[in-house]
Amino acid sequence: MKPIVGRIEDVEEEVVSNAVRVYRRWLISKKHGSMNFAIRVFRIEKGGMSPPDSHDWEHGVVVLSGSGIVTIDDKEYEVRRGNFLFIPPKASHSFKQTGEDDLVFICVIPGSAVPPGK
Amino acid sequence: MKPIVGRIEDVEEEVVSNAVRVYRRWLISKKHGSMNFAIRVFRIEKGGMSPPDSHDWEHGVVVLSGSGIVTIDDKEYEVRRGNFLFIPPKASHSFKQTGEDDLVFICVIPGSAVPPGK
Numbered sequence: 001m002k003p004i005v006g007r008i009e010d011v012e013e014e015v016v017s018n019a020v021r022v023y024r025r026w027l028i029s030k031k032h033g034s035m036n037f038a039i040r041v042f043r044i045e046k047g048g049m050s051p052p053d054s055h056d057w058e059h060g061v062v063v064l065s066g067s068g069i070v071t072i073d074d075k076e077y078e079v080r081r082g083n084f085l086f087i088p089p090k091a092s093h094s095f096k097q098t099g100e101d102d103l104v105f106i107c108v109i110p111g112s113a114v115p116p117g118k
Numbered sequence: 119m120k121p122i123v124g125r126i127e128d129v130e131e132e133v134v135s136n137a138v139r140v141y142r143r144w145l146i147s148k149k150h151g152s153m154n155f156a157i158r159v160f161r162i163e164k165g166g167m168s169p170p171d172s173h174d175w176e177h178g179v180v181v182l183s184g185s186g187i188v189t190i191d192d193k194e195y196e197v198r199r200g201n202f203l204f205i206p207p208k209a210s211h212s213f214k215q216t217g218e219d220d221l222v223f224i225c226v227i228p229g230s231a232v233p234p235g236k
Contacts, residue, residue, distance in 0.1 A: 001176075001206035003190040008180075008200050027202045028178045034204055036228035037155040039178045058119075060146045060157045062126075062224055064182070072121040082126050084145045086152055088119035106180055108226055110154035 001033040008041055021048025022095075029118045036111045038118065043104050044068065044097040052094040057113035059087040066103035069096045079105075119151040126159055139166030140213075147236045154229045156236065161222050162186065162215040170212045175231035177205040184221035187214045197223075 008025060016022040022044050029038040041064070044050070052071070061070075067080040071094045072087055078098075079085070087093045097103040126143060134140040140162050147156040159182070162168070170189070179188075185198040189212045190205055196216075197203070205211045215221040 003193075003206060003209060004202075004204035005188070005190075005195045005197070006202055008202060027180070028204045032204050033206060034176060034178060036176065036230070037178060037226055039180065039202070039226060058152060058154065060152060060155060060226075062145070062157065062180075070123070072123075075121075077123045079123070084122075084124055084126060084157070086122035086146045086150050088121060088151060091119075091121060106224065108155055108157060108178075112154070 004028065004032050013043070016050065019048070019050040021045040022050050026118050030111065030114050031118060034111065038109050038111065038114045040107050040109070041104065042107055043102050044095060045102055046097060046100065049096040050094050052092045054090055054092045055113070056089050057110050058089050059085070059093070060108035061085040061087065062106045064104045064106060066097065066101040067099045068103040069098055070094070122146065122150050131161070134168065137166070137168040139163040140168050144236050148229065148232050149236060152229065156227050156229065156232045158225050158227070159222065160225055161220050162213060163220055164215060164218065167214040168212050170210045172208055172210045173231070174207050175228050176207050177203070177211070178226035179203040179205065180224045182222045182224060184215065184219040185217045186221040187216055188212070
Protein backbone atom coordinates (compact mmCIF):
# COMPACT_ATOMS: atom_id res chain seq x y z
CA MET A 1 0.00 0.00 0.00
CA LYS A 2 1.39 3.40 -1.00
CA PRO A 3 1.37 6.64 0.95
CA ILE A 4 -0.76 9.41 -0.50
CA VAL A 5 0.06 13.09 -0.21
CA GLY A 6 -2.28 15.43 -2.03
CA ARG A 7 -4.07 18.74 -2.01
CA ILE A 8 -7.81 18.97 -1.46
CA GLU A 9 -8.23 21.37 -4.40
CA ASP A 10 -6.69 18.82 -6.77
CA VAL A 11 -9.24 16.09 -5.97
CA GLU A 12 -12.11 15.84 -8.41
CA GLU A 13 -15.32 17.25 -7.01
CA GLU A 14 -18.61 15.47 -7.67
CA VAL A 15 -22.15 16.80 -7.42
CA VAL A 16 -24.13 15.29 -4.56
CA SER A 17 -27.46 14.14 -5.93
CA ASN A 18 -30.66 14.85 -3.99
CA ALA A 19 -29.10 18.01 -2.55
CA VAL A 20 -28.84 21.66 -3.59
CA ARG A 21 -25.41 23.08 -4.46
CA VAL A 22 -23.57 20.40 -2.50
CA TYR A 23 -20.27 18.99 -3.77
CA ARG A 24 -18.09 16.15 -2.49
CA ARG A 25 -14.46 15.08 -2.76
CA TRP A 26 -13.26 11.62 -1.70
CA LEU A 27 -9.81 12.32 -0.25
CA ILE A 28 -9.01 8.95 1.30
CA SER A 29 -11.07 5.87 0.62
CA LYS A 30 -11.09 2.19 -0.35
CA LYS A 31 -9.56 2.89 -3.74
CA HIS A 32 -6.50 4.23 -1.92
CA GLY A 33 -6.31 1.17 0.34
CA SER A 34 -8.10 2.72 3.30
CA MET A 35 -10.44 -0.07 4.39
CA ASN A 36 -11.45 1.14 7.87
CA PHE A 37 -12.59 4.69 7.17
CA ALA A 38 -13.09 7.19 4.38
CA ILE A 39 -12.42 10.94 4.56
CA ARG A 40 -14.46 13.18 2.31
CA VAL A 41 -14.68 16.97 1.98
CA PHE A 42 -18.07 18.54 1.34
CA ARG A 43 -18.59 22.05 0.00
CA ILE A 44 -21.98 23.74 0.13
CA GLU A 45 -22.34 26.92 -1.89
CA LYS A 46 -24.41 29.93 -0.92
CA GLY A 47 -28.07 28.94 -0.79
CA GLY A 48 -27.22 25.25 -0.73
CA MET A 49 -28.45 22.50 1.55
CA SER A 50 -28.73 18.76 1.95
CA PRO A 51 -32.20 17.41 2.83
CA PRO A 52 -32.64 15.20 5.93
CA ASP A 53 -30.92 11.85 5.59
CA SER A 54 -30.45 8.90 7.92
CA HIS A 55 -28.65 5.58 7.65
CA ASP A 56 -27.02 2.83 9.67
CA TRP A 57 -23.59 4.42 9.94
CA GLU A 58 -22.15 7.38 11.83
CA HIS A 59 -20.49 10.60 10.62
CA GLY A 60 -17.54 12.42 12.12
CA VAL A 61 -17.49 16.03 10.90
CA VAL A 62 -14.97 18.87 11.25
CA VAL A 63 -15.85 22.28 9.79
CA LEU A 64 -12.99 23.80 7.78
CA SER A 65 -14.53 27.11 6.70
CA GLY A 66 -17.76 29.03 6.33
CA SER A 67 -20.83 28.69 8.47
CA GLY A 68 -24.05 26.75 8.47
CA ILE A 69 -26.83 25.07 10.38
CA VAL A 70 -26.76 21.35 11.01
CA THR A 71 -30.04 19.76 12.05
CA ILE A 72 -29.73 16.46 13.91
CA ASP A 73 -32.99 14.77 14.93
CA ASP A 74 -34.90 18.07 14.77
CA LYS A 75 -32.38 20.02 16.86
CA GLU A 76 -30.49 22.83 15.11
CA TYR A 77 -26.83 23.61 15.69
CA GLU A 78 -25.02 26.66 14.31
CA VAL A 79 -21.55 25.68 13.15
CA ARG A 80 -18.48 27.40 11.76
CA ARG A 81 -14.74 26.81 11.38
CA GLY A 82 -13.50 25.00 14.47
CA ASN A 83 -16.67 23.07 15.19
CA PHE A 84 -16.78 19.30 15.09
CA LEU A 85 -19.75 16.94 15.21
CA PHE A 86 -20.51 13.30 15.80
CA ILE A 87 -23.73 12.20 14.11
CA PRO A 88 -24.70 8.77 15.47
CA PRO A 89 -26.00 5.91 13.30
CA LYS A 90 -29.67 6.30 12.34
CA ALA A 91 -29.82 9.97 13.42
CA SER A 92 -31.57 12.20 10.91
CA HIS A 93 -29.25 14.97 9.74
CA SER A 94 -29.24 17.82 7.25
CA PHE A 95 -26.82 20.63 6.43
CA LYS A 96 -27.58 24.19 5.34
CA GLN A 97 -25.07 26.84 4.32
CA THR A 98 -25.42 30.29 5.90
CA GLY A 99 -23.57 33.59 5.42
CA GLU A 100 -21.55 34.59 2.36
CA ASP A 101 -18.88 31.91 2.13
CA ASP A 102 -19.05 28.28 1.12
CA LEU A 103 -19.53 25.90 4.02
CA VAL A 104 -16.68 23.39 3.81
CA PHE A 105 -16.31 20.40 6.11
CA ILE A 106 -14.59 17.07 6.48
CA CYS A 107 -16.88 14.07 6.89
CA VAL A 108 -15.52 10.70 8.01
CA ILE A 109 -17.48 7.45 7.56
CA PRO A 110 -16.65 3.82 8.39
CA GLY A 111 -15.12 1.75 5.61
CA SER A 112 -18.21 -0.48 5.63
CA ALA A 113 -20.31 2.48 4.44
CA VAL A 114 -18.16 3.29 1.41
CA PRO A 115 -20.03 2.62 -1.86
CA PRO A 116 -18.53 0.44 -4.61
CA GLY A 117 -15.95 2.23 -6.73
CA LYS A 118 -14.97 4.77 -4.06
CA MET B 119 -26.03 7.29 21.29
CA LYS B 120 -26.08 11.09 21.48
CA PRO B 121 -24.97 13.60 18.86
CA ILE B 122 -21.93 15.69 19.78
CA VAL B 123 -21.39 19.26 18.64
CA GLY B 124 -18.30 20.93 20.02
CA ARG B 125 -15.46 23.30 19.38
CA ILE B 126 -11.91 22.07 18.94
CA GLU B 127 -10.54 24.72 21.30
CA ASP B 128 -12.80 23.46 24.11
CA VAL B 129 -11.41 19.93 24.00
CA GLU B 130 -8.72 19.20 26.56
CA GLU B 131 -5.28 19.02 25.03
CA GLU B 132 -2.82 16.36 26.17
CA VAL B 133 0.94 16.28 25.79
CA VAL B 134 2.14 13.57 23.41
CA SER B 135 4.89 11.63 25.11
CA ASN B 136 8.06 10.73 23.20
CA ALA B 137 7.68 13.84 21.07
CA VAL B 138 8.77 17.48 21.26
CA ARG B 139 6.11 20.18 21.68
CA VAL B 140 3.35 17.97 20.26
CA TYR B 141 -0.18 18.14 21.69
CA ARG B 142 -3.26 16.05 20.95
CA ARG B 143 -7.02 16.44 21.30
CA TRP B 144 -9.42 13.50 20.99
CA LEU B 145 -12.45 15.04 19.25
CA ILE B 146 -14.46 11.92 18.45
CA SER B 147 -13.61 8.55 19.87
CA LYS B 148 -14.88 5.42 21.63
CA LYS B 149 -15.91 7.32 24.73
CA HIS B 150 -18.36 9.24 22.52
CA GLY B 151 -19.72 6.04 20.99
CA SER B 152 -17.62 6.16 17.83
CA MET B 153 -16.47 2.54 17.46
CA ASN B 154 -15.25 2.54 13.84
CA PHE B 155 -12.89 5.49 13.79
CA ALA B 156 -11.42 8.21 16.00
CA ILE B 157 -10.71 11.80 14.98
CA ARG B 158 -7.90 13.61 16.77
CA VAL B 159 -6.34 17.05 16.28
CA PHE B 160 -2.59 17.40 16.70
CA ARG B 161 -0.79 20.69 17.26
CA ILE B 162 2.96 20.99 16.91
CA GLU B 163 4.51 24.19 18.22
CA LYS B 164 7.48 25.98 16.69
CA GLY B 165 10.53 23.75 16.93
CA GLY B 166 8.42 20.68 17.64
CA MET B 167 8.48 17.26 16.05
CA SER B 168 7.42 13.67 16.49
CA PRO B 169 10.12 11.02 16.05
CA PRO B 170 9.63 8.17 13.54
CA ASP B 171 6.83 5.81 14.55
CA SER B 172 5.26 2.79 12.89
CA HIS B 173 2.39 0.49 13.81
CA ASP B 174 -0.19 -1.88 12.35
CA TRP B 175 -2.83 0.73 11.59
CA GLU B 176 -3.19 3.52 9.06
CA HIS B 177 -3.54 7.30 9.48
CA GLY B 178 -5.71 9.70 7.50
CA VAL B 179 -4.41 13.25 7.90
CA VAL B 180 -5.77 16.65 6.83
CA VAL B 181 -3.67 19.75 7.56
CA LEU B 182 -5.73 22.59 9.06
CA SER B 183 -3.05 25.28 9.47
CA GLY B 184 0.65 25.94 9.56
CA SER B 185 3.31 24.07 7.66
CA GLY B 186 5.61 21.17 8.21
CA ILE B 187 7.54 18.25 6.83
CA VAL B 188 6.13 14.74 7.00
CA THR B 189 8.56 11.90 6.48
CA ILE B 190 7.04 8.61 5.36
CA ASP B 191 9.43 5.69 4.87
CA ASP B 192 12.40 8.05 4.37
CA LYS B 193 10.67 10.26 1.83
CA GLU B 194 9.97 13.85 2.87
CA TYR B 195 6.80 15.75 1.96
CA GLU B 196 6.26 19.47 2.58
CA VAL B 197 2.72 20.06 3.77
CA ARG B 198 0.53 23.05 4.64
CA ARG B 199 -3.15 23.92 4.98
CA GLY B 200 -5.11 22.05 2.32
CA ASN B 201 -2.84 19.01 2.17
CA PHE B 202 -4.08 15.55 3.06
CA LEU B 203 -2.16 12.32 3.58
CA PHE B 204 -2.77 8.62 3.82
CA ILE B 205 -0.10 6.84 5.85
CA PRO B 206 -0.48 3.08 5.31
CA PRO B 207 -0.19 0.51 8.10
CA LYS B 208 3.42 -0.25 9.11
CA ALA B 209 4.83 2.78 7.27
CA SER B 210 7.36 4.74 9.30
CA HIS B 211 6.21 8.34 9.74
CA SER B 212 7.33 11.48 11.54
CA PHE B 213 6.10 15.07 11.64
CA LYS B 214 8.13 18.26 11.94
CA GLN B 215 6.79 21.80 12.27
CA THR B 216 8.28 24.47 9.99
CA GLY B 217 7.74 28.22 9.68
CA GLU B 218 6.34 30.52 12.36
CA ASP B 219 2.89 29.08 13.05
CA ASP B 220 1.80 25.94 14.84
CA LEU B 221 1.29 22.98 12.54
CA VAL B 222 -2.26 21.76 13.18
CA PHE B 223 -3.75 18.67 11.57
CA ILE B 224 -6.57 16.19 11.87
CA CYS B 225 -5.52 12.56 12.21
CA VAL B 226 -8.03 9.72 11.79
CA ILE B 227 -7.36 6.19 13.01
CA PRO B 228 -9.45 3.00 12.97
CA GLY B 229 -11.51 2.27 16.08
CA SER B 230 -9.42 -0.86 16.66
CA ALA B 231 -6.35 1.34 17.27
CA VAL B 232 -7.94 3.50 19.96
CA PRO B 233 -6.30 2.92 23.35
CA PRO B 234 -8.37 2.08 26.44
CA GLY B 235 -10.06 5.09 28.03
CA LYS B 236 -10.18 7.18 24.84
